[in-house]
Amino acid sequence: MGEWTAADIIIYLFIQGMAIGSLYAMIALGLVLIYRTSDVLNFSHDKMGMISAFVAYVLMTDHMPKIIAWCRGASLLSFLGDGVIMGLALAAVLALTFCFAFLFGVITEFFFLRRAKNPSHIGYIVITIGLWLAFDGAASWIFGTEYLSMPAPLADFSVYHLGKVPVGQLDLIIFAATSVLIVSLFIFFQYTNIGIAMRATFENRTAARLMGIRTRRIFSITWGIGAVLGAMAGILTAARSDLSNTMLFTPFVKSFSAAVLGGLTSIPGAIVGGWIMGVAENFFGWYISMKLKTTFAFLVILAVLLVRPSGLLVRHHQKKV
Amino acid sequence: METGKQTNTAPMLSVSRLSIAFGGLRALDDVSFDVAPGTIFSIIGPNGSGKTTALNCIGGEYRPDTGSVQFMGQDVTGSPPHRIARMGISRTFQNLELFPTMTTLENILVGRHIHQQKRPGGDILRSLCSFVRPGAKSETAQYRAADEIIDYLRLTHVRDAETAGLSYGQKKLVELARALAMEPRLLLLDEPSGGMSAVEKGRFVERIGDLKKRAGMTIVLVEHDMNLVMDVSDEIVVLNFGRVIARGTPKEVQTHPDVLSAYLGEDYNHG
């Protein structure tokens, strides 16, 4: 980095920060969505995302030839080049993985959380912690504990250059994915029936039920969507670094910071919080200390909560007596 | 129970120009009243008139935007609730704030909290010394005091029952007992008769009168039941939309035109 100017460094840190911040935002979104609607902090979110990423991995390594053949056969345009077929195959893998993730979320909510008879806050937390443990054990049993790399086409990304500053193709993909996500979520919550129902369930569960909204179904769907977001984040994180049992844990803790930063019930807050977290952490790591990045995340949480106990974008309510 | 003496005529509680707003809603607007020692003072008014808010400002749960609260000559405006409790004000809550996992006895023992004064760090040390009889004196004294109140309010048969399982009327009694355990100079009761049957209300009126006579307690009542209020109060203040619209004896308030129109509608006055 000899010939880089200070401006170059800042731009690089910023872009990298936004990229990783977008991943944090994605994880935080899943967390916030679930917390908003069903009042549960899903501590097993990182494990669920990790398992989904493993599913994608297995699909890509063991079953790729089958999928490619299916794509070639299914698309009447079998004369298309290999690149496009690969793209279709990848899309198929993603679709299958997201379906799996959605079902994973729904089943988790249905089997574990719904059964609990009116637990307290700590009760819910303990359930998700127990699930964290169980998923962790199951994942290391089924998938092993080594570090793996995602296979093609999620490997070997090119690097573009903005002046002297390198910008990874994957990072651009992450930006694109996040932007698409933001727009989709906006449309979803504003204009679709389910989205509006989810908002209603969050604002006032009883009223929503009285209005005919099937809140139970909303919970399941929310968990499903949350799990899909986790899967997306998991696949992208695996593509960016490694696929392993613990790969999502550190980003998960930082996403918690991000979610708290923005306010645990605010969806834009999760996104903004993620970006702030990513960029701030990057600058901290470069200028101060690489090894204390997680501690930094913790200090950020503390600092924000001291001043605004419910996060930046959420109004703090005092209990009425 | 100890009896208090009122040797002066200065007010026990003096609320002066109390105002507080929540967001855009003005809950209290320039509210002032005095409570004479050893009397029963009621705050009444239609729903949402600010009665509980006034109580919360006195008790320290809310900090008023402007105005002051003076208790026995001391300014307690904005003091935190636990400090106000130590000064001798205790209260009950409209929606019951019992400790549901604790028994009746244990609830009342928490009411004795301030009477077991601690030295810094001494609490833990003292409890460790209480394995033996002499070291447990301060604890057993509280048990005795609590039992007196339990007997007085006829809660003996539910003494060791978890309060979560009690009937609504019993729960209200336990909350009263707990407040009395503090041996307060001033007792704030927020809708104490809510949910009580006629018989229970009658007994409640007797008890309040008894407290005033025997213990010389000053009581501020926030209430909805007009008969009860007129029966029991020495003085009443009427709130509407956060403002004082009338003040005086039950008779004066009963015939006050503003009070009538506040409760029964504008037309009543001219009807």
Next chain:
Amino acid sequence: MTRDKDYFQEYRIVRDLSSRMILGILIFGLALFPLVSQSDYHVFVANILFINIIIAVGYNIVVGNTGLISLGHSGFLAVGAYASIILMTKIGAPFLVSVLFAGIVTAALGFIVGLPALRLEGPYLAIATLGFGIAVEQVLGLAKSLTGGRDGVDTPPYSIFGHVMDTDVTLGPIVLSSEKQIYYVILVAMVIMTAAAARMMKSRVGRGFTAVRDSAVAARALGVNVTYFKSLAFAVSAFYMGVAGSLNAHMVNHINPSQYGLMVSITMVGMIVVGGLGSITGSIMGAVLFTLLHQMLAAQDHLNAIITGLVMVAIIIFEPRGLSGMWRTITDRLLGKPEERKI
């Protein structure tokens, strides 16, 4: 209306003679155990169990009794362990003093950490404390000069009044291995600290904690300084963590920061939730279950995690009051509800 009642009798933590006899026999049995046990490994497991009991009892005070969700108490274990080691190795303090001081230092830290953190509610507090636990682990891994960094440090063995417990001791016909000598120290500590916790919970302090959990609003109106009591709960539980951490550290030969990570915090949560929140017998039951589970499944990490996790989930779903709640239901049915009992 005076009652000629023996309030001291009511105030005792173990009230009736039969319970006291059972407790006495139990402790006597525990004291005899190393003398009859042929296996040092069993004694080792017992040592781990007693330390887990100290941890569970202390942790239950803050989470079960006071209702504060802390997911980073492993940080206090670490602080206690390292404080004690530093006191012994760098300052040359004797063992018992170091353990006690480690507890006090950790308690002070707990109080300080508590003050800002306890303004937070439920999930926010959970996240903040989670971060605390992770941060402690990271910082300890970096302070190389003080703590030996990521590689950790060797720990000095137990020593009471100059007698170092690293070799066998022969008392007539009985040979006590170092593990068995350590057993007695930990047993005494465990009994004292459990009794102290029971005593505290049934006195002004304990009622203050429970009041804070059940209704902070009412607690305040009754003169309880809620902020102070929340911090006090943190401090008391941190003391237990500090002592447990240091007792554990000197029992093994070497410690490093990664031993005090998230898994430890999770185990703690599991112990008290499965055992029963806010209950001393619950803490003991939870500690027993988790210690046994861990020992039985030690070879198979994955199975251990899955079973432990599912047990935690199952308890919340089916019996939220934990094992002690189940026990209480059984005794209520057999002996009648407490207020109806003649005991």
